[in-house]
Amino acid sequence: KLDMRRTLSEAINIQVPYNFERVMYLLSGGQNQTEAMLKMEQTQVITLSKDLHAKLQDWVSTYRVEDSEMLGTVQNLWGCHKYLSDPHTAVGVNAAQKFLHGTQRPCGAVICLATAHACKFEDAIRKALGSKFWDGTVLNDPKLMPPTAGSLQKLPEISRGTFREGEDWTQRLREVIEGRYPEATLVTPHLGTLWFSNQAMAMLLGITTAVCFAAILSKFARRSKR
Incomplete structure (x- = not known):
């Protein structure tokens, strides 16, 4: 691998x-x-x-963008334009700047579309602009930290009923939805620990079922085209 x-x-x-x-x-x-x-x-x-x-x-057309370059782009966008960029958008902007000043020409016009809100990427923003900026500016500016997202920052972290790789998640989900456990956490190797209430876990199960069903339909559709 x-x-x-x-x-x-x-x-x-x-x-x-x-x-x-x-x-x-x-x-x-x-x-x-x-x-x-x-x-x-x-x-x-x-x-x-x-x-x-x-x-x-x-x-x-492509360009390679390192983490250090992305962080520098976040700094420049804030310093020059007071625009707080998420890391993914900063990667695109950095590549666009390389097309503008580099030797490689793009296939056509270059348009940068912001892909997410910067408040979702605390680690990247802290690394780019510092913890003082995050704690003193981002958390206190409703334009940078919308009230809904800000309210999540104030909630206590709760870990209970952990989902672990290799265990029977289907049975565990049923137990959570049926009320045997008040809360549940989902531990993943890429996203860390996610906390869900009963309602949220029920919604997650519904979404997961829908996605699996759509994947099955897509697989059958592909086979029928062969």
Whole structure:
């Protein structure tokens, strides 16, 4: 298994991006990419045909952005424009600036779309602008920390009824929903510990069921196209 280098941009910490299949599907003229994606999941390596690779180079332009560069972009955006950027948006802005000043030309016009609210990324903001900025500015400015998000900061952390990898989560979910446990926490290797009330856990179960059902339908749809 190939090692993944974790970044401060959590959504980028993924080895098999689900949207890459869509890119290959579009560039190949609608050819089924199931076999290629399954092979990539198994080996974590994908080999593109010369034709598909050439089209990818024609349609997609990229730049590598390090964590240090992302943090510098967050600092510059705040210092120059008083805009507090989340780490993912800062990665895009940094790449756009490299297109502007570098030798590589983009495929077309460059537009940066903000992807999330900066208040969700405390660690990255503290590293970029300092703990004093987070504690004194972000937490006290409703534009930087919306009231709804701010109210979550004041809630106590509760850990009870932990979900652990390898245990029967289905049975555990049933016990939580049926009221045998007042609260539950979900421990994951990537997101840490998440706390859920009874209502939230019931909603999570409903969403999980819907997602699994949609995945099954998608799988059958793919098979029917073969």
